[in-house]
Amino acid sequence: MKDVKDLLFKELYPEDRLNPNFRNIANEKLPFARDLIKNWAEGFVDRDYKFVKEFQTTFNSSFWELYLFAALKELGFVVNFNYDRPDFVVEGDNSFLIEATIASHAKDATPEWHKNYSEEELNEWNKEKIVDNATLRLANAFIGKSRKYTDSYKKLTHVKGKPYVIAIAPFDSPYFFLQNHHAFQRVLYGIDRFIAIDWDHQSREILNMIFLEEIEKKTGSKVPLGYFTNPDHSHVSAVIFNNAATFSKVRVMSEDPRITLVQFRRFNDYGTQPFEGVVEKSVFNEHLLDGIVVFHNPYAEIPFDIEEFLHPVIGHYGFDVEKKEFMSDIPHGYIFNRHIMVMDIPEATPEQLRQYRAQLTKDNKPKDTVFPKFHN
Template sequence: MDLFTPLFDQDKLHQHFKTISDGRVGRHYQRDEILRWMDGFPDRDNKFVKEFQTTFNSSFWEIYLYATFREYGFSFDWKHAAPDFLVTAADTTFTVEATTANHATDGTPEWGEPLMPEFFENIELNELNRIAIIRLANAFMSKSKKYLEKYANHGHVKGRPFVLAIAPFEQPGFHLQAYRPIEALLFDHYVDEAEYLANPERFPNGPITKSLGSVAKDNGSEIELGLFQNPRFRHISAVVFSHLATWGKVDAMCQNPDAIISSVWLTPEGMKRAVVRASEGPEKITDGLRIYHNPYATNPLPLGVFRREGVVQFWGDHETQSLCQEQAENCLQSRTAMTFLKGNNKDFEEQVVS
């Protein structure tokens, strides 16, 4: 599969694709890493290259998931056109449907605003999280409906765990949401970081979790929170999520000696920052991955399927309304990738924050 030879005029190519395929020195490290990720990945409907070049994010997310599942040693069954993956881990066979949270029709795409210092100075975290929750909910509901209407009675789906894999790309600075909106959507657990940053003395033990119940859309209608706190979505066994499965992940793993990776890791001893060259970095493809299990699932996904150091898993106890977790104090929190490129007889710097 030839991903990188452009099939369309420049005005039809996605901004990210134009960036990674521009032929400048150093890009080959990134392209080679993507090709390693997708080794053996089939183009089942002969549309994958077109979509990678024109819409990008959803295709990139599928490549990431495929590489992650391979890293786990899952086996793949490609006989069925949908859902996106039918995989087996040890004694558990399950299906995975991949989706992305995208900008609204009248919204700004995630690449549509330069992330300059003034952007971060003026960011309103609660507004960013509100938008993220709404767009994540849209992706969740769309795929939930698709499962019930199209997938539920398929022989290879019925009676097996169904996993929804969601990645956020819905607005400029989307990576700043971390995992706050997805946990609010699924478990109605929301951390108000803006409140904490404004008055840290009121929270000596750090930000606290609160229940919001719902969030309002621009038209005034309400988005329900806590989707995994009742049996309504029992058909969805778990949600796989990562706000760090971005092009920065490629930079962090591509062995480019000119790429500098600054990352923050949560450890049992507290937050730790690491600044290293990509060729020396510790980041793995599974770092940043989070699995949210539905306590009401008709076909639960065993915790052992995704259990790995650095992979955070959450599950709710619907009797106590508490959120249980593992590896939450041993995981990647954020990453900034800076690549120094040479071209046109001058040095310049490209920064990817993710």
Template structure:
């Protein structure tokens, strides 16, 4: 799969793709991403469409490339002859799992001005609660879209659930956030609201932490959206969710080992004995 030969004018190419193909310092990054694509040329029916999306919209295709590499590193074989869902995985024991990839996206993603310093500053200035609420609503919307695609809601022909290689097999949604310049900072806070209906833990007066539940969120149209979709059977068709905030352009930069500024998070390391001895605090 040749990801970088293009027939499109610069105006149509995504800002990150242009950076990759015009700045020589990103040559090692190009090699990393090309390596992520190994085997994906088996997508005969959608190969050209995938390359076009990588060059013009970038993020959703990059997420699929990242997943392709991750699944192979884990030890799955990927049957790319199956066009839908995105990944038909075969384990070493022969079990089949189908994965549909999806991303939340910013409506200005194709607009080069969205990647300007001013646009990035606007993202940074957004208040934390608005950022969290928007992230939650977008993740929930993408989950709903893919669930509906699986079951064939509204009379959609050939739903995923009708495909022979999907019937009676686990169906997994792999979702990543790209809707905000700070999407990578949301950690698992928004997805925990969507899946389990729980808010981020907050410190209490005893020096521990307490977690509150959230049942719904209101969108810009005033509609109530139910959260905690894995606490009931409303998404019973979805076996699991893969979620990551790091399958982004920065991941390829880090793996390429070129000089770059990266963000790190410091964690405490506990032995299991120490953790259990403090289980009240760690609850």
């Protein structure tokens, strides 16, 4: 029987049944994106013989699983595929479990692959709408997998005594990649935002921290927030999240020779202002694990204290319930978001491409920041 990696792009269904994301990748003339995804899938086992079908017809959840599998391999873990659930049973001296899911768009909402970057659309999907939408969809995804544990997984012998981690990726709106961690901080810790002033490049004054106990749906019903601020979900040890584990990561990390512009925002641990700008891919370094953050549950029955996740590019969040103190350990250079634009110039010579890259990087210098800068 062929490996999953060899079947991923063997189209099994008519064109109209294929997910648009899959169809775009499968129809590309250049093989580089497909080759990298196949590399991620090396060693992956299709336990229920549905994975390839779902990869081709729904795509996002399967893509997220392949990314997680690649990340676990990168960290040196071994996944035991002899168990049919949860998604990843990691064995070894510090064994743990990962259940993977995505926050998808609501039934009557716009799918993430429908976007045109028009001024009208960008005005519609402002930051507030992106974060509010993500808050509802992430909360829904978290609750579903939390209940999955209590309704099913906790009875399994191979689950007992191991940290249970929910890994969630956001694909909930056309511009989901701009939500950063704001929505999930609401969902898990009830933190809406900080009120702060940046006086200069080195001085930031935190004035207040605003909490949000619930959020209202279009129907008028209220969805509670702050699931890690009480013991109701103590069976969930942590949540793994990555706002940057998108197809753009494949583009940036692949050997695709085309000119690719990368717009990015990275954390600056030595100053008040993030690193952001637009550069050409050849001068942009991205690690496979870039963008991963672990939200720890202070009420966890079994804490997620896995040494391998104390990696130089992985972020961590925690919460002191008594002090209502938010704790963060985000590494310098951590990538909050990144999206790309590929410029296909097939007639260009290697020297012309080199000149284009040099000019593009030269023309995109960081803008000066005006202080004081108010954050609300």
